[in-house]
Amino acid sequence: MRLCPANLDELRHALATANGRRVPVTGWDLHALGALLEHHPEDMTATAQAGMSLADFQHTLAQAGQWLPLDPPFPKAMTLGALIAGNHSGPRRWGFGTARDWLIGISVVLPDGRLVKSGGKVVKNVAGFDLCKVFVGSHGTLGIIVEATFKVLPLPKAQRILQHICATLEEAGALLERVVGSRLHLDILDLHRLPGSPPTLVMGFGGPQEDVDEQCQALSHLGICQPGDMEYDGLFHKWPHRKCAVMPSALMDTLARLEGCAFVARAGNGVIYHTQGPPAPPATAPSALQQRLKDAFDPHHTLPSL
Amino acid sequence: MNLASTLCVPLAPRLDTSGWVDSLRAIVGAESVLADPKELLAYECDGYTLQRHPPTAVVLPRTTAEVAAVVELCARLNLPIIPRGAGTSLCGGVLAVEGGVMIALTRMNRVLALDVRNRRALVEAGCVNAWVTREAAPHGLCYAPDPSSQPACTIGGNIATNSGGPHTLKYGVTTNHVLGLELVLPDGSVQWLGVTPDGGEDVEGYDLRGALIGSEGMFGVVTRALLRLIPTPTHWRTFLGVFDTVDEASHAVSDIIAAGIVPAALEMMDRLIVSALEEAYHFGFPLDAGAVLIIELDGLPAGLAAQAGVIEALCRGRGAREVRVARDEAERAALWKCRKRAFGAIGRLSPNYVTQDGVVPRSKLPQIMQFIQETSRRHDLRIPNVFHAGDGNIHPLILYDEREPGQVQRALAAGHDILTRCIELGGSVTGEHGIGVEKMDYMALQFTESDLDAMRTLRRVFDPDQRCNPHKMFPGSKRCSDFAVRKQAHA
Incomplete structure (x- = not known):
């Protein structure tokens, strides 16, 4: 069944009931749990209910000159709960990591209806085991995230995105090595090839205006000066695609094996989103430890399986 | 008389060691097993000395296979295992509450591989934190988490407590910099969790590596770790802001954060600490200052110059009488050396001290500092402060003399008051030191029974018998004698 609770108590009750009756819960709509609960700009932290969209969260933060520096595609459609459950990120992953790196507190409804929290509202906190990490990237298989607290940052005073269109993947690879070996402070380091387009290296950075100007100059010495944007990311993610992750040094060899297919690669991180290509390796069975974790938190397998 | 010996009565008769110490010797060699009471004394506590209890035996393995064999033997004999690094932790996290087999990883201390292109280092768990950066530095890389104990503490210990340090304000704590690790589970099986040394960043399945980091040695024995390295900042500016009062300095911290500047580090030291440091290390600190801020910016040269002006103006705006800039790398290094040796200078002030590790929202710093001053007066004890102001992570050092x-009791009561106030202000009882045996009872103040249950559930996933580093973390865990913070405090 699919849950569409009007409030937190209703969610707890509905999930506990389904769990008690051994009815699988296949999905949930937390539309009604979408409020911003706290934002303390002077503490650089913010707490919201998990049903709030990332776009709305960013909009609220921006009014105080702050942001959560995560930029996955389609932020209007992505709830904070989904952001955490998928450990999502976007082009700025090179500079700012993924949801895992910004989450400092979480509240979750377990299958038996209990509300549990971990972490807190301060940026440094090692009291208790780190259940935040258990739920980040768990895809809703252990509990339903209902509230989250994030560290946030001041919005950069200035930002710039530059791109360089390459004739071949080899040229892109050579340029990428020069950029990685430089002392540039990049937030975005992407390489993409959309259908019918040449490989394009994208570099983005932000900070004080003086920093941005300095980096523009440094990149122009590498022959990179064409203005770019991040539209490729949303465009690409509308198509069915797969993901693979390799050592950053293995990126170009892996891309070469993808032959003609379209891709967006987090080139610094070695994470590739691609259309078709070699068949995905068969999904490996979860390890015994992974399965024990699932069974411990969701003993009746009420929630989706791992 | 040793205070701890009056507090700590062994609960159980000494574990019968007949036979199994020889079995340990057969695994790791006789020279790698300590079982003589005199030798075990060095392992009876960590930096938290109020409670002591020796393990029944200490093993010093050299390989993962040896660790696995020792752990497997302990599983068969149902013996507690206590993983230990350098013993620099500060809350009894490696106390052998009921004895048991302590597995000290200090001989597994190598940097195994440095992958410069992929910015990774593969190290053994007993590798000293500072050695990683020492090895990586010639390649323009460093390991970011920099706890003050970094010349001694081990990566395995850092993983156990999810260690921080001054520069984690900008760069994050241990969990943000450990990509993967090798774990010997309490049944003796060996697992790699997280990113493998030749694998990509995204790993399928649950983040078991993340779940393990900060678990205080209660999930198994970490034997190797894959660390993320970052480029060493090439340009920095380090300021010393001199204030008449802690209150002014606290407000300056809030103003810097509110101005949208995230320094690499933002540390505060009060008058007592500054004078002890000056006496010990002769840096040139002003002895009459109420508080000193160390503010470090790093980044690109142009932006640094612009931000430096803002920092200076904000400090002056809060009454700083002087804002000094470190002239060169040597002066900067000397300043950080002083800061990181602050705890070491406390011996000049007092025969004993206990440090706390509370956290408050950054904007509540002026309030908690005020409260600490009141607490100091109320309990008639000096409480100097040296701490990570930018993170709101306080380290009040409560000075006492156990002979008086x-x-x-007053020192314990003062600590209790401060930590309780941190929770009331929306914070936490520990930012980087951990719970250990010291702060078990506070867990019930900070978390609900359901929260704690979920943590116990997680623990049993890794350690169904709860045999690995037992009697820690959870309120009501069996403790050494009848020792309870609150009982002591109200005695």
């Missing part, structure tokens, strides 16, 4: 009647 009543002082231990």
Whole structure:
């Protein structure tokens, strides 16, 4: 069944009931749990209910000159709960990591209806085991995230995105090595090839205006000066695609094996989103430890399986 | 008389060691097993000395296979295992509450591989934190988490407590910099969790590596770790802001954060600490200052110059009488050396001290500092402060003399008051030191029974018998004798 609770108590009750009756819960709509609960700009932290969209969260933060520096595609459609459950990120992953790196507190409804929290509202906190990490990237298989607290940052005073269109993947690879070996402070380091387009290296950075100007100059010495944007990311993610992750040094060899297919690669991180290509390796069975974790938190397998 | 010996009565008769110590010797060699009471004394506590209890035996393995064999033997004999690094932790996290087999990883201390292109280092768990950066530095890389104990503490210990340090304000704590690790589970099986040394960043399945980091050695024995390295900042500016009062300095911290500047580090030291440091290391600190801020910016040269002006103006706006800039790398290094040796200078002020590790929202710093001053007066104890102001992570050092009647109790009561206030202000009882045996009872103040249950559930996933580093973390865990913070405090 699919849950569409009007409030937190209703969610707890509905999930506990389904769990008690051994009815699988296949999905949930937390539309009604979408409020911003706290934002303390002077503490650089913010707490919201998990049903709030990332776009709305960013909009609220921006009014105080702050942001959560995560930029996955389609932020209007992505709830904070989904952001955490998928450990999502976007082009700025090179500079700012993924949801895992910004989450400092979480509240979750377990299958038996209990509300549990971990972490807190301060940026440094090692009291208790780190259940935040258990739920980040768990895809809703252990509990339903209902509230989250994030560290946030001041919005950069200035930002710039530059791109360089390459004739071949080899040229892109050579340029990428020069950029990685430089002392540039990049937030975005992407390489993409959309259908019918040449490989394009994208570099983005932000900070004080003086920093941005300095980096523009440094990149122009590498022959990179064409203005770019991040539209490729949303465009690409509308198509069915797969993901693979390799050592950053293995990126170009892996891309070469993808032959003609379209891709967006987090080139610094070695994470590739691609259309078709070699068949995905068969999904490996979860390890015994992974399965024990699932069974411990969701003993009746009420929630989706791992 | 040793205070701890009065507090700590062994609960159980000594574990019968007949036979199994020889079995340990057969695994790791006789020279790698300590079982003589005199030798075990060095392992009876960590930096938290109020409670002591020796393990029954200490093993010093050299390989993962040896660790696995020792753990497997302990599983068969149902013996507690206590993983230990350098023993620099500060809350009894490696106390052998009931004895048991302590597995000290200090001989597994190598940097195994440095992958410069992929910015990774593969190290053994007993590798000293500072050695990683020492090895990586010639390649323009460093390991970011920099706890003050970094010349001694081990990566395995850092993983156990999810260690921080001054520069984690900008760069994050241990969990943000450990990509993967090798774990010997309490049944003796060996697993790699997280990113493998030749694998990509995204790993399928649950983040078991993340779940393990900060678990205080209660999920198994970490034997190797894959660390993320970052480029060493090439340009920095380090300021010393001199204030008349802690209150002014606290407000300056809030103003810097509110101005949208995230320094690499933002540390505060009060008058007592500054004078002890000056006496010990002769840096040139002003002895009459109420508080000193160390503010470090790093980044690109142009932006640094612009931000430096803002920092200076904000400090002056809060009454700083002087804002000094470190002239060169040597002066900067000397400043950080002083800061990181602050705890070491406390011996000049007092025969004993206990440090706390509370956290408050950054904007509540002026309030908690005020409260600490009141607490100091109320309990008639000096409480110097040296801490990570930018993170709101305080380290009040409560000074006492165990030879003076009543002082231990007052020191414990003062710590209790401060930590309780941190929770009331929306914070936490520990930012980087951990819970250990010291702060078990506070867990019930900070978390609900359901929260704690979920943590116990997680623990049993890794350690169904709860045999690995037992009697820690959870309120009501069996403790050494009848020792309870609150009982002591109200005695």
